Amino acid sequence: MTVADTSDKATVLSAHERAEIDSWLARYPAEQRQSALLGALRAVMHEDHYLSVPKMDAVAAYLGLPPIAVYEVASFYSIFETDERAAARHSISVCTNISCMLNGADDILSHIEKKLGVRLGESTPDRKFYLKREEECLAACCGAPMMQVDHVYYTELTPEKVDSILDGLE
Amino acid sequence: MSDELVSFEVNGQTLQARPGSMLIAATDAAGITVPRFCYHKKLSVAANCRMCLVEVEKAPKPMPACATPIMAGMKVWTNSPKARAAQKDVMEFLLINHPLDCPICDQGGECELQDLSVGFGNSSSEYVEIKRVVRDKDIGPLIETAMTRCIHCTRCVRFGEEIAGLRELGATGRSQYTEIGTYVAKAVTSELSGNVIDVCPVGALTAKPSRYTARPWEMRSYDSIAPHDCVGSNIHVHTARGKVVRVVPRENEAINECWISDRDRFSYEGLQSQDRLLKPQIKRDGHWKEVSWQEALESVSGILRKQLAFNVTAFAGSSSTLEEFFLFQKLLRGLNIKNIDHRLRQVDFSDQSFVPVASGLGVSFTDLEQQQAIFLIGANPRHDQPMLNHRIRKASLAGARILALTPRKLAFNYAAEQIVAAPLAMVTELAVLVKAALEAANQTVPTALADLLANVEVSDTARSQVELFKAPNSLILLGQMAVQHSAFSSLRSLASVLAQVTGAKLGYLPEANSLAANLVGVLPHRGLAGKAVAEPGLHVNAALSDKNLTTVVLMNAELDDFANPQQTLKALRAAKHVIVFAPFADTQARDYATVLLPTSTFVETSGTLINAEGLWQSFKGVVTPPGEVRPLWKVLRVLGNALNLPDFDYVETSEIIAELKLELQAVPLTAMGQLPDSLMVTKQAANTMQRIGDVPIYRTDALVRRAKSLQAMLASPAVRMHSADMDRLGITVGDLVRLGQGDSYVQLPAEADEAVPEGCVWVQSATEAARALGSAFGSIMVDKG
Numbered sequence: 013m014t015v016a017d018t019s020d021k022a023t024v025l026s027a028h029e030r031a032e033i034d035s036w037l038a039r040y041p042a043e044q045r046q047s048a049l050l051g052a053l054r055a056v057m058h059e060d061h062y063l064s065v066p067k068m069d070a071v072a073a074y075l076g077l078p079p080i081a082v083y084e085v086a087s088f089y090s091i092f093e094t095d096e097r098a099a100a101r102h103s104i105s106v107c108t109n110i111s112c113m114l115n116g117a118d119d120i121l122s123h124i125e126k127k128l129g130v131r132l133g134e135s136t137p138d139r140k141f142y143l144k145r146e147e148e149c150l151a152a153c154c155g156a157p158m159m160q161v162d163h164v165y166y167t168e169l170t171p172e173k174v175d176s177i178l179d180g181l182e
Numbered sequence: 183m184s185d186e187l188v189s190f191e192v193n194g195q196t197l198q199a200r201p202g203s204m205l206i207a208a209t210d211a212a213g214i215t216v217p218r219f220c221y222h223k224k225l226s227v228a229a230n231c232r233m234c235l236v237e238v239e240k241a242p243k244p245m246p247a248c249a250t251p252i253m254a255g256m257k258v259w260t261n262s263p264k265a266r267a268a269q270k271d272v273m274e275f276l277l278i279n280h281p282l283d284c285p286i287c288d289q290g291g292e293c294e295l296q297d298l299s300v301g302f303g304n305s306s307s308e309y310v311e312i313k314r315v316v317r318d319k320d321i322g323p324l325i326e327t328a329m330t331r332c333i334h335c336t337r338c339v340r341f342g343e344e345i346a347g348l349r350e351l352g353a354t355g356r357s358q359y360t361e362i363g364t365y366v367a368k369a370v371t372s373e374l375s376g377n378v379i380d381v382c383p384v385g386a387l388t389a390k391p392s393r394y395t396a397r398p399w400e401m402r403s404y405d406s407i408a409p410h411d412c413v414g415s416n417i418h419v420h421t422a423r424g425k426v427v428r429v430v431p432r433e434n435e436a437i438n439e440c441w442i443s444d445r446d447r448f449s450y451e452g453l454q455s456q457d458r459l460l461k462p463q464i465k466r467d468g469h470w471k472e473v474s475w476q477e478a479l480e481s482v483s484g485i486l487r488k489q490l491a492f493n494v495t496a497f498a499g500s501s502s503t504l505e506e507f508f509l510f511q512k513l514l515r516g517l518n519i520k521n522i523d524h525r526l527r528q529v530d531f532s533d534q535s536f537v538p539v540a541s542g543l544g545v546s547f548t549d550l551e552q553q554q555a556i557f558l559i560g561a562n563p564r565h566d567q568p569m570l571n572h573r574i575r576k577a578s579l580a581g582a583r584i585l586a587l588t589p590r591k592l593a594f595n596y597a598a599e600q601i602v603a604a605p606l607a608m609v610t611e612l613a614v615l616v617k618a619a620l621e622a623a624n625q626t627v628p629t630a631l632a633d634l635l636a637n638v639e640v641s642d643t644a645r646s647q648v649e650l651f652k653a654p655n656s657l658i659l660l661g662q663m664a665v666q667h668s669a670f671s672s673l674r675s676l677a678s679v680l681a682q683v684t685g686a687k688l689g690y691l692p693e694a695n696s697l698a699a700n701l702v703g704v705l706p707h708r709g710l711a712g713k714a715v716a717e718p719g720l721h722v723n724a725a726l727s728d729k730n731l732t733t734v735v736l737m738n739a740e741l742d743d744f745a746n747p748q749q750t751l752k753a754l755r756a757a758k759h760v761i762v763f764a765p766f767a768d769t770q771a772r773d774y775a776t777v778l779l780p781t782s783t784f785v786e787t788s789g790t791l792i793n794a795e796g797l798w799q800s801f802k803g804v805v806t807p808p809g810e811v812r813p814l815w816k817v818l819r820v821l822g823n824a825l826n827l828p829d830f831d832y833v834e835t836s837e838i839i840a841e842l843k844l845e846l847q848a849v850p851l852t853a854m855g856q857l858p859d860s861l862m863v864t865k866q867a868a869n870t871m872q873r874i875g876d877v878p879i880y881r882t883d884a885l886v887r888r889a890k891s892l893q894a895m896l897a898s899p900a901v902r903m904h905s906a907d908m909d910r911l912g913i914t915v916g917d918l919v920r921l922g923q924g925d926s927y928v929q930l931p932a933e934a935d936e937a938v939p940e941g942c943v944w945v946q947s948a949t950e951a952a953r954a955l956g957s958a959f960g961s962i963m964v965d966k967g
Contacts, residue, residue, distance in 0.1 A: 065366055078343075078348075078349035078350070079365075079366075080349055080350060080351065080352035080354075080364065080365060081349060081352065083352060083354050083365035083366070084352045084353060084354050084365075087354040087355045087356070087365070088354070088355070088356045089356075090356075
């Protein structure tokens with residue numbers, strides 16, 4: 013059924029999330045609400061830092077999709093987190109692919125692990141940092157080793173540089 | 183896609199097909215084997231298993247036959263060295279993660295992967311690393327999962343989206359982490375869900391009820407017809423060691439295509455019920471005694487001969503066969519018994535003599551999907567006739583407008599505009615549409631409808647809704663909630679006038695084999711082929727409240743088959759003799775019955791069913807009846823002989839069919855009846871609410887009601903009502919609510935349901951809880967318990 017349900021379940025979404033989804037919906041033909049799905053999930057990620065099942069169901073109801081269609085997309089992309097334990101204000105991805113590895117990414121990673129007191133794939137108890145397991149090259153080989161914190165790339169890392177970047181975050 | 187055929191070459195053989203159609207369809211039609219897993223002729227092309235790779239001239243790489251459109255003059259090789267190498271490579275990849283657990287896999291012996299690995303697999307694998315393991319999911323009582331075996335063909339996912347119209351399964355995760363499942367733990371709910379067992383090419387999805395019972399090569403397959411709805415889906419019944427172990431679809435494009443409903447697939451489980459009658463029994467001084475057939479039949483003929491005919495009433499359940507219906511009425515009429523009826527769930531008989539003899543669907547099943555507009559009146563085809571709902575869904579997807587007048591909001595799996603109105607208000611809502619249609623056609627109100635149309639105002643919505651019937655192919659269908667309605671005569675008459683005025687076709691979605699019962703005259707007022715009887719008997723409602731009643735004969739009918747179980751039970755308890763011909767008897771039946779005759783289910787007898795499009799389908803017995811069970815038609819024949827009735831000498835059911843076919847097939851199949859002289863306007867009783875008592879999908883007949891796994895699919899009994907009514911009555915969710923109809927009441931937990939109109943409670947019929955209640959669509963007292 014492609015009849016959007018804007019009441020009930022969809023009320024789980026915040027006003028900001030709805031506004032964001034609406035702005036994505038405006039860019040696509042009216043009968044293709046599915047097109048706004050990535051944008052909708054991005055909006056939820058921004059608010060909650062992960063995609064809970066109730067939020068995904070709400071997005072499904074808002075866009076008129078079967079919930080499984082939302083689960084499929086959410087679980088496919090590594091930019092989306094579906095585990096509550098991954099929810100933290102800042103997401104850190106250290107590239108450990110070939111160029112970064114050759115330039116000392118492993119040292120950078122263990123430095124961060126020691127500094128935050130968490131292992132790869134965990135978030136700090138205060139929910140400030142999530143150390144994401146990054147499996148792909150982040151395409152910044154010329155600045156290796158590098159990491160991505162939220163949407164920002166930081167290149168040519170040293171342990172000191174990492175400290176100042178992470179300490180500077182709210 | 184053009185209709186002209188083009189020539190192309192496969193393995194040096196010249197074939198013809200429409201350009202743009204897929205290669206695999208043409209090779210299949212020509213009998214050329216191309217291996218495949220994800221391709222299914224009824225599903226969209228996914229081309230993700232890559233097993234059907236073939237060599238195509240001028241193509242640099244092998245192409246998947248399922249996704250390669252045919253072009254004039256193309257040359258294809260399906261088993262050239264290049265094609266074979268590609269197919270073998272794909273098989274090697276598929277087997278990397280597939281477990282070698284065939285010896286304990288239920289699919290073993292009928293597994294597409296197993297079969298193809300013989301032809302395309304290597305005897306040893308180069309892959310020595312660890313295989314992936316996927317946790318199994320619990321997706322309900324019908325489908326067993328072993329997801330490690332899944333090869334991600336996505337047939338089940340596409341089936342859900344494209345055929346079932348309910349996307350419940352999906353592929354979550356990515357690459358090696360991809361899993362087929364529901365993501366959140368939930369049971370698959372589609373009424374067609376069992377078909378994923380058939381489309382699954384491996385042992386990932388298998389039938390839970392028949393798991394580990396038999397290997398495919400131990401099974402014998404018999405052709406049969408499913409008796410649970412008016413479709414008559416064609417089935418294969420599989421037996422092992424003399425028992426039915428499972429039921430699968432038998433392809434018949436004109437009826438059930440290659441699918442069947444879960445009800446038809448899993449109802450066989452009821453055959454093993456504890457309630458199964460195995461020996462004839464007679465109650466003497468309140469105690470049951472097992473007797474021989476001879477003694478039992480002597481006792482029955484003694485009773486029937488001794489009683490005055492007008493003190494006897496006989497009821498037949500709608501899933502009986504044509505032969506059983508015929509012999510039943512012939513036997514009773516031979517004894518001059520006139521109170522005969524099969525319309526056990528109907529309550530309004532006021533216009534019974536105006537109703538056409540045989541009303542079917544009004545169109546053929548294949549034409550149903552060609553309709554451009556369908557108006558469903560009191561019909562829930564998704565539950566009542568799942569395979570017809572599939573056709574309506576196809577019509578809807580092709581652009582047909584679907585309008586539904588229904589007492590509660592239904593969960594259609596296609597776009598449908600719903601007019602939701604409390605049962606009594608349904609009459610008014612339909613009257614509005616009829617008035618709008620009369621107005622649009624500039625016609626006067628027929629006198630019979632004068633009262634009904636007197637105080638209704640035509641709304642703009644109604645004006646736009648009747649526009650629907652401007653479509654050249656439009657159809658009005660009356661469903662079971664209309665037939666069981668307390669003002670069925672009004673709904674029927676209004677629908678006939680609507681059809682007449684708009685030019686739409688009119689049809690019914692009848693109960694099981696009730697069309698056959700109408701044709702042979704299991705009716706108080708009509709005999710064989712609809713001939714009027716000289717002295718009409720009492721219809722079911724009148725017979726049950728008749729004070730003279732001493733003897734009741736029940737054929738394949740029990741309490742849950744009646745519209746008003748309370749009234750029925752009272753009558754049965756008061757009767758001196760209750761003779762039951764049935765495969766089952768529960769505690770209640772053992773209480774009211776005095777003679778129990780163990781008779782056949784559809785797998786133990788030959789018989790004929792007439793489906794809603796009027797098609798006669800005969801089937802043969804599949805297994806030897808258990809215990810002393812005998813085919814019902816034979817029991818009736820022997821009883822006829824014992825009573826010295828003439829012409830009861832049939833040796834085969836085919837003789838009965840040969841005798842009846844010409845006469846019955848001459849009866850025109852039409853739903854357009856005459857209008858009665860006048861129609862009553864029903865008023866609601868004061869201080870009551872209206873009950874919506876439709877029959878749940880898996881409570882339709884005795885066999886289905888005893889199928890364990892299907893019963894596990896049903897929601898637990900509750901009283902569901904609008905939250906506004908709950909507030910008004912001071913009821914909160916989970917409270918026990920007291921429901922009273924007539925002189926008894928039941929208590930059920932309350933659930934809020936906004937799909938129920940205000941002033942109504944949704945308390946389904948044919949459930950154990952509903953046995954103490956009265957009329958399924960009558961008024962009901964509701965208060966906080």
